[in-house]
Amino acid sequence: MRKGFFARLAVVNIRKNKQIYVPYILACLFNVAMLYMMLFINHNAGMKTIRHSGDVLMITTMGVGVIVIFSFIFLLYSNSFLMKRRQKELGLYNILGLEKKHISRVMMLENLFSALISFVGGILVGILGSKLALLLLLKLIKVPASFGFEVSVPAIRICLEVFGAIFVLILLVNIRKVYKTNPIQLLQAQNAGEKEPKAKWLMAVAGFICLFIGYYIAITTESPLSALALFFVAVVLVMAGTYLLFTAGSIVVLKVLRWNKKFYYKTKNFTAVSGMLYRMKQNAAGLASICVLSTMVLVMISMTVSMFAGVDDELKARYPYEVNYMDRSETMDPTVDVQELYQKMADTIQAQGREITDSEVYSYFQIFMTVKGSEFLPLDGSGDVSATDMTGVTFITRESLLASDRSLKASEMPEPEAGKVNIYSKTPYNQSTIQLYGQTYAVDQTFSYESKNDSFMVLDGSIYVVADESVLRQIFDLQKAAGMNADGSSMLSMYQTEISFEYDGTKEEKLACAEALSKAMEFGENTHTSYLESRTENEKDFYVLYGGLFFLGLFLGIMFLMVTVMIIFYKQISEGYDDRERYIIMEKVGMSHAEVKATIQSQIRIVFFLPLVMAAIHVAAAFPMIRRLLAMLNLTNVPLFVTCLVVTILIFTAIYYLVFRITSKAYDKIVSK
Numbered sequence: 001m002r003k004g005f006f007a008r009l010a011v012v013n014i015r016k017n018k019q020i021y022v023p024y025i026l027a028c029l030f031n032v033a034m035l036y037m038m039l040f041i042n043h044n045a046g047m048k049t050i051r052h053s054g055d056v057l058m059i060t061t062m063g064v065g066v067i068v069i070f071s072f073i074f075l076l077y078s079n080s081f082l083m084k085r086r087q088k089e090l091g092l093y094n095i096l097g098l099e100k101k102h103i104s105r106v107m108m109l110e111n112l113f114s115a116l117i118s119f120v121g122g123i124l125v126g127i128l129g130s131k132l133a134l135l136l137l138l139k140l141i142k143v144p145a146s147f148g149f150e151v152s153v154p155a156i157r158i159c160l161e162v163f164g165a166i167f168v169l170i171l172l173v174n175i176r177k178v179y180k181t182n183p184i185q186l187l188q189a190q191n192a193g194e195k196e197p198k199a200k201w202l203m204a205v206a207g208f209i210c211l212f213i214g215y216y217i218a219i220t221t222e223s224p225l226s227a228l229a230l231f232f233v234a235v236v237l238v239m240a241g242t243y244l245l246f247t248a249g250s251i252v253v254l255k256v257l258r259w260n261k262k263f264y265y266k267t268k269n270f271t272a273v274s275g276m277l278y279r280m281k282q283n284a285a286g287l288a289s290i291c292v293l294s295t296m297v298l299v300m301i302s303m304t305v306s307m308f309a310g311v312d313d314e315l316k317a318r319y320p321y322e323v324n325y326m327d328r329s330e331t332m333d334p335t336v337d338v339q340e341l342y343q344k345m346a347d348t349i350q351a352q353g354r355e356i357t358d359s360e361v362y363s364y365f366q367i368f369m370t371v372k373g374s375e376f377l378p379l380d381g382s383g384d385v386s387a388t389d390m391t392g393v394t395f396i397t398r399e400s401l402l403a404s405d406r407s408l409k410a411s412e413m414p415e416p417e418a419g420k421v422n423i424y425s426k427t428p429y430n431q432s433t434i435q436l437y438g439q440t441y442a443v444d445q446t447f448s449y450e451s452k453n454d455s456f457m458v459l460d461g462s463i464y465v466v467a468d469e470s471v472l473r474q475i476f477d478l479q480k481a482a483g484m485n486a487d488g489s490s491m492l493s494m495y496q497t498e499i500s501f502e503y504d505g506t507k508e509e510k511l512a513c514a515e516a517l518s519k520a521m522e523f524g525e526n527t528h529t530s531y532l533e534s535r536t537e538n539e540k541d542f543y544v545l546y547g548g549l550f551f552l553g554l555f556l557g558i559m560f561l562m563v564t565v566m567i568i569f570y571k572q573i574s575e576g577y578d579d580r581e582r583y584i585i586m587e588k589v590g591m592s593h594a595e596v597k598a599t600i601q602s603q604i605r606i607v608f609f610l611p612l613v614m615a616a617i618h619v620a621a622a623f624p625m626i627r628r629l630l631a632m633l634n635l636t637n638v639p640l641f642v643t644c645l646v647v648t649i650l651i652f653t654a655i656y657y658l659v660f661r662i663t664s665k666a667y668d669k670i671v672s673k
Contacts, residue, residue, distance in 0.1 A: 006102070010109035020085050020573065024078050025114055027566050031071040032122020032159055033129060034559055038063045039155035040130035041137060056141065059548040066556055068162055074563050079170045081570040083177065085577065104175045115167040123159065127151055140308065140547030142540065200248040207244025214238035218625040227628040234625065238618060239292055246288035286571040291611035293564040295618045297557050298648055303626060304553025306644040307546045307635055314634035315542050319535035321358070321500035323514055325521070328494040328529040332473050334363070342499050348520045349503050352513040358502040362400035365495045367479060369393050371463070376436035378482060392462045395472050401464060413447070416467055420444040424464035434465065437478035441471065510536040565659050568608070572663040576670030608660045616649065
């Protein structure tokens with residue numbers, strides 16, 4: 001072979017197949033740029049100097065991992081589409097005299113050229129966009145930005161390693177395919193899959209069951225902590241159900257439609273159903289991927305946007321009062337004189353010129369237990385108890401309960417009889433006694449818990465045990481005498497006393513007052529048993545966390561959206577080439593061009609909007625679980641989340657429709673040739 005022949009042939013192949021190669025290279029370039037930008041932020045020296053930089057770096061490291069995983073999956077998928085379109089071409093090369101080693105050499109050069117263009121272009125785009133991405137992140141987390149130009153060498157090196165591995169893997173997959181397939185198979189590969197698929201009822205039923213169980217978990221799980229534990233189970237089940245229903249269920253539905261003679265034997269329905277049926281196995285995987293990615297985009301962006309927009313609500317939910325002092329003691333007697341300390345704090349606040357608008361003082365102790373009927377069993381420390389079996393049992397007096405929750409009415413919360421307890425729970429407690437640490441206590445009255453502002457009611461079936469001080473002391477001493485956990489850790493729950501104040505002032509004045517309180521407080525030798533926290537002081541921490549999550553949501557949302565668009569494009573182009581010959585036959589057997597075009601539009605609409613409709617159903621089913629997860633992150637403003645979700649869906653639908661218009665024209669153009 002003449003020197004340079006294979007290189008020229010590789011360049012010609014890329015140029016001749018630019019309709020499919022250009023989107024592929026752009027996708028690779030975009031992935032390189034996204035990874036570089038995230039790595040740039042992760043390796044930026046200035047990021048380590050900001051407050052709580054560990055939280056931000058943890059978020060960006062998570063982003064790096066997601067980008068790497070999706071780059072592998074998406075680029076391998078894109079390459080499989082690219083190779084499918086070129087099977088006939090490669091088979092023809094083999095028949096015309098090129099050996100498989102020669103074809104492999106051409107493919108290696110094509111892969112090398114694609115990798116070089118993608119990597120160099122991606123790094124250049126990444127360098128240009130990295131500073132903008134960093135400035136956006138710093139603005140979201142409310143950290144002053146410094147201007148300057150910087151190129152991250154470690155980020156370039158990691159990008160080279162990651163995408164070098166991806167392109168090597170792609171090359172090995174392609175070469176293996178060439179060596180395992182004979183020329184005739186390559187020439188006929190594009191026609192593979194024309195055999196009518198069978199209706200796989202078992203897979204369709206399995207898909208429906210997976211989807212039903214996933215929806216059931218999402219809708220019925222009440223506890224936020226249980227929702228967190230079961231979230232990924234529900235996600236896996238819904239993803240599995242989606243792929244099974246699109247792959248097998250869609251074929252079953254199409255065959256059922258074909259049984260309906262009145263529906264099927266109409267020109268438009270006949271061609272649309274038949275056309276989709278013959279390629280549904282291939283299309284279904286793409287449609288399911290589009291559906292899953294669309295759901296991820298909608299959920300991720302709406303959650304992170306609502307969390308960032310609701311920072312003030314989240315801050316007030318986590319810190320109901322401007323300052324809160326907590327004292328922890330190993331006895332029922334606080335380590336400080338509560339009334340004296342309360343007055344000292346009030347005097348300090350007023351000395352700063354602030355007006356106290358609200359305050360509260362209450363005490364309690366909390367034990368995590370498993371509740372079986374009337375038995376309250378302490379955890380054994382083995383770690384075998386799941387979140388769904390844990391119950392937070394809070395022991396508290398009536399006065400402290402009324403002080404901790406202003407939504408309660410004293411007239412509706414009577415004092416329990418001497419020696420008895422009242423049960424105050426989120427779910428009804430139907431037992432007449434409670435048994436714990438070998439003692440039995442009669443239940444005087446039970447009440448349903450409805451408060452929306454409580455930090456204790458995190459675990460499923462959380463319970464307040466309301467009793468007088470003598471009963472609480474007995475229970476506290478019993479749990480103290482119970483000894484140690486199996487792992488050697490202490491089972492003792494600390495007795496906690498909280499003193500909280502709300503006062504007026506600007507942020508600067510509130511911070512100055514909190515600092516004065518901190519200096520005035522005497523924490524004693526064991527400072528770990530007491531501490532003071534300020535809402536305004538912790539506001540920066542909230543912006544670091546929620547701003548970082550918002551940035552990651554936008555960043556990954558854009559990436560998933562790009563992947564979704566590229567899958568739609570590949571699928572439409574592939575279907576255009578696959579269906580072109582079929583529609584030529586349709587016109588030859590008597591269908592007019594208008595009828596063919598109507599059939600095309602009908603099929604495209606079904607193929608395009610089915611994943612979007614299914615994604616909307618997924619989001620609707622996941623709404624209760626998402627709401628509970630957001631509650632764990634202190635966002636209880638449901639209307640805000642609904643608004644963000646609706647706006648996200650509308651914007652995504654608009655982008656989706658724009659892609660539909662563009663790709664339908666490309667499809668129509670290919671078919672019409």
